[in-house]
Amino acid sequence: MNTDASKSPCTSEIDASCRVPLLALFGGAALWLVLGLVLGLAAAMSFHKPDLFANCPCLSFGHAQAAANDLLLYGFALPAALGVTLWIFARLSQAPLALPIVPVVAAHLWHVGVLLGTAAILLGDSSGHAWLEYPRAASALLMAAFVLVAVSAVATMGFRADRELYPSHWFLFAALLWFAWAYSSANIFLLSGHPPRGVVQAIIGWWLANNLIFVCLALLGLGIAFYFLPKFAGQPLAGSGYTLFAFLTLVLFGAWCGIPQGAPVPAWLPTVSAFAALLSVLPILAVSVVAWQTVRGAGFACAGGPFCFVRFGTLSFVLTAILYISEFCPRYSRVLEFTWFGFAVTQWQLLGFMGMILVGAIYHILPLVMGKELPQPKLAKLNFYLFAAGVLLYVVPLLIGGLEQGLKLRDPKIAFAQASGAALPFLRASSVGQFLLLLGSLCLLLNILVMTIQWKLGLVKTVIAAVLAPLPLPAVSPRGDQGEVKS
Amino acid sequence: MKTGFSVFLTSLVALGASWFGLVYGPLQQLGGAKQTVILQSTDDWPPQRTGDATLGLQVYRKYGCAACHTEQVRQTGAANELALTSLGVQKAADFKDFMKSMMIVPELMAASNTIIGNLEKWNGNLPVTLYSGDDSSVVSTLADKLKPIGLKTEARLVTQGADIARGWGLRQSVAADYLYDAPVQLGSLRAGPDLTMIGARHPDLAWQWQHLYAPRSEVPDSTMPATRFLFEVRHKVGGQASADALSLKPEFAPAQDFEVVPTAEARQLAAYLVSLKASAPLYEAPFTPVTAAK
Numbered sequence: 001m002n003t004d005a006s007k008s009p010c011t012s013e014i015d016a017s018c019r020v021p022l023l024a025l026f027g028g029a030a031l032w033l034v035l036g037l038v039l040g041l042a043a044a045m046s047f048h049k050p051d052l053f054a055n056c057p058c059l060s061f062g063h064a065q066a067a068a069n070d071l072l073l074y075g076f077a078l079p080a081a082l083g084v085t086l087w088i089f090a091r092l093s094q095a096p097l098a099l100p101i102v103p104v105v106a107a108h109l110w111h112v113g114v115l116l117g118t119a120a121i122l123l124g125d126s127s128g129h130a131w132l133e134y135p136r137a138a139s140a141l142l143m144a145a146f147v148l149v150a151v152s153a154v155a156t157m158g159f160r161a162d163r164e165l166y167p168s169h170w171f172l173f174a175a176l177l178w179f180a181w182a183y184s185s186a187n188i189f190l191l192s193g194h195p196p197r198g199v200v201q202a203i204i205g206w207w208l209a210n211n212l213i214f215v216c217l218a219l220l221g222l223g224i225a226f227y228f229l230p231k232f233a234g235q236p237l238a239g240s241g242y243t244l245f246a247f248l249t250l251v252l253f254g255a256w257c258g259i260p261q262g263a264p265v266p267a268w269l270p271t272v273s274a275f276a277a278l279l280s281v282l283p284i285l286a287v288s289v290v291a292w293q294t295v296r297g298a299g300f301a302c303a304g305g306p307f308c309f310v311r312f313g314t315l316s317f318v319l320t321a322i323l324y325i326s327e328f329c330p331r332y333s334r335v336l337e338f339t340w341f342g343f344a345v346t347q348w349q350l351l352g353f354m355g356m357i358l359v360g361a362i363y364h365i366l367p368l369v370m371g372k373e374l375p376q377p378k379l380a381k382l383n384f385y386l387f388a389a390g391v392l393l394y395v396v397p398l399l400i401g402g403l404e405q406g407l408k409l410r411d412p413k414i415a416f417a418q419a420s421g422a423a424l425p426f427l428r429a430s431s432v433g434q435f436l437l438l439l440g441s442l443c444l445l446l447n448i449l450v451m452t453i454q455w456k457l458g459l460v461k462t463v464i465a466a467v468l469a470p471l472p473l474p475a476v477s478p479r480g481d482q483g484e485v486k487s
Numbered sequence: 488m489k490t491g492f493s494v495f496l497t498s499l500v501a502l503g504a505s506w507f508g509l510v511y512g513p514l515q516q517l518g519g520a521k522q523t524v525i526l527q528s529t530d531d532w533p534p535q536r537t538g539d540a541t542l543g544l545q546v547y548r549k550y551g552c553a554a555c556h557t558e559q560v561r562q563t564g565a566a567n568e569l570a571l572t573s574l575g576v577q578k579a580a581d582f583k584d585f586m587k588s589m590m591i592v593p594e595l596m597a598a599s600n601t602i603i604g605n606l607e608k609w610n611g612n613l614p615v616t617l618y619s620g621d622d623s624s625v626v627s628t629l630a631d632k633l634k635p636i637g638l639k640t641e642a643r644l645v646t647q648g649a650d651i652a653r654g655w656g657l658r659q660s661v662a663a664d665y666l667y668d669a670p671v672q673l674g675s676l677r678a679g680p681d682l683t684m685i686g687a688r689h690p691d692l693a694w695q696w697q698h699l700y701a702p703r704s705e706v707p708d709s710t711m712p713a714t715r716f717l718f719e720v721r722h723k724v725g726g727q728a729s730a731d732a733l734s735l736k737p738e739f740a741p742a743q744d745f746e747v748v749p750t751a752e753a754r755q756l757a758a759y760l761v762s763l764k765a766s767a768p769l770y771e772a773p774f775t776p777v778t779a780a781k
Binding site: 046251409 | 490494509519520550553561563652653659660666669670672677710711712
């Protein structure tokens with residue numbers, strides 16, 4: 001990537017070109033993350049005190065949990081990942097962001113879409129399809145915004161100085177295509193005036209959920225991790241053959257998972273998914289090898305910094321992916337299906353894998369693009385410990401509770417209330433984790449907010465200074481000189 | 488992966504393949520599905536919902552009920568059962584001896600231990616299950632041998648599984664059950680019980696209303712949030728309760744002079760719940776309805 005320094009812009013210029021779009025994407029994402037965790041906590045309250053929202057339908061579990069899930073995926077994970085992708089593409093291309101105004105417009109469209117969608121769910125206008133609850137208008141806004149960001153990202157990638165592609169390019173570029181196709185296709189089928197008949201709706205929903213939450217998030221998260229892990233560890237990305245193998249097997253096999261084993265659909269569908277899930281062990285193994293070899297012997301202690309986040313996130317990917325594909329094993333699915341287990345895995349994927357990597361990336365990128373240090377670096381470190389503890393306290397009890405519930409549900413002699421009650425203590429304990437996650441997300445929001453305000457104040461100060469500055473008048477020459485010139 | 492185009496092509500092929508398999512394929516197979524015929528009947532399945540029940544599905548969607556309730560029953564298997572319903576003129580002891588002598592018939596040999604075991608445990612009451620297992624030839628052979636000597640038997644296909652044992656369904660759910668649902672509300676979590684057959688378990692609208700208003704008044708250890716927002720608490724008109732007013736237990740009832748009446752949404756939701764009765768045997772999910780047993 002060594003190009004002539006005189007031709008290629010310097011790193012700070014590249015970073016500066018990303019400033020406004022990234023601020024717009026990250027700022028909104030952090031806000032939605034906080035709101036999503038608040039709504040998640042509100043939803044969990046239904047299991048502490050079932051009649052808490054008996055007179056307030058907005059915050060009942062059915063509303064709040066759906067809104068919280070969508071906020072974590074569409075509000076936080078995707079825009080933040082798109083922002084990081086733009087920056088990584090610009091850095092890898094050694095070129096400033098192409099069409100920088102486009103992602104700024106897109107970020108605003110996106111956030112308006114999320115706002116509309118969340119309001120619609122809370123007011124009872126959800127579409128009723130999991131992960132596609134947003135009504136048509138909100139989905140259309142998200143889609144339009146996504147295409148705009150993707151145009152800018154692909155253009156930036158196209159202007160790269162070094163034509164050779166880095167592994168992050170494969171993953172992030174593929175993710176752009178993945179979301180565009182999966183999201184638009186599912187929306188067209190399910191939210192059009194004439195949805196397909198019967199259970200096909202559910203099949204399309206599962207296909208979308210798998211391709212968004214498993215494949216697309218994995219592509220985004222791993223693309224980002226494969227950029228940052230070598231950077232932080234100070235050693236090159238290990239085993240490019242393994243990386244390519246992980247990419248190919250992930251897109252080829254991962255895309256076929258998603259149909260639950262007990263689903264009331266023709267038997268070939270769950271069978272295909274079970275087989276694909278088995279083969280999806282391959283990319284997980286390859287990713288673990290690459291990640292392990294890259295960070296092994298890293299001469300850099302993370303101490304709560306971005307490296308910690310990305311390492312935790314990558315480890316979470318491996319663990320969540322194993323748990324996720326285990327749900328498609330017919331033997332285990334009999335126990336795990338319809339329990340809190342699947343819920344826990346999804347939350348871990350969203351927060352422990354994607355969330356961790358993204359927050360780490362944001363803490364690394366933000367000071368670079370703003371050209372100044374984080375206003376609260378201690379809070380950033382605290383954020384890591386809060387998130388790490390939060391994810392574990394949130395997810396692990398739910399996994400255990402789900403397993404317990406599943407085993408009891410299998411035995412018809414155990415009354416249903418007893419089986420579902422078995423998960424309750426775990427469910428209640430997991431709220432502690434949610435609370436810690438919320439505190440952590442507030443650290444992120446505060447950092448971004450203070451930075452944005454400082455930057456805007458700086459802009460205002462510049463403008464005021466420019467207005468108040470004495471006009472750079474041309475030096476007034478003495479009368480005599482003028483006369484001389486005239487003559 | 489040297490160029491952007493090769494990455495694009497790889498992703499396009501990979502995602503395209505899964506789209507064809509998991510979106511286009513099911514659309515072709517099931518997208519044009521029509522009603523099917525119920526086994527040993529001329530009735531069509533599923534019945535079209537009407538009136539309030541149709542609107543009730545939208546209330547179910549609106550309040551996100553599917554976040555905690557599934558509408559899909561799993562089945563682990565099915566057994567062919569043969570039950571003896573009448574001894575005719577025979578005596579029980581003779582019948583036992585006759586059965587033991589029959590165990591040399593080749594079709595029955597593999598199942599002889601099961602059958603003899605069932606007879607040993609038999610306390611003399613009818614009907615008694617003689618055989619329950621995978622082998623349908625045992626059932627037909629045994630039925631053929633017992634018929635000429637005046638014994639009456641009944642062959643049944645019995646569905647198995649924890650969901651079915653809990654009374655959540657008579658058979659596994661199949662694609663045909665959801666033909667008229669839009670959106671299909673399969674659900675993915677059982678924080679509450681499965682609702683595939685809730686209409687058969689609690690066919691009473693008043694029960695459904697009371698349960699929606701105060702779940703713990705009907706099911707003491709329920710964890711379901713009350714949906715009081717679906718009801719109106721109002722003054723009794725002229726001291727008289729309305730016809731639809733909920734008859735609640737004292738600890739859940741409102742103050743004197745007040746009554747709780749369901750709103751339109753509560754009526755629709757309850758009508759929808761009562762309409763949930765996946766009770767018909769189908770070609771792809773056969774079973775022998777219990778009502779046929781005498």
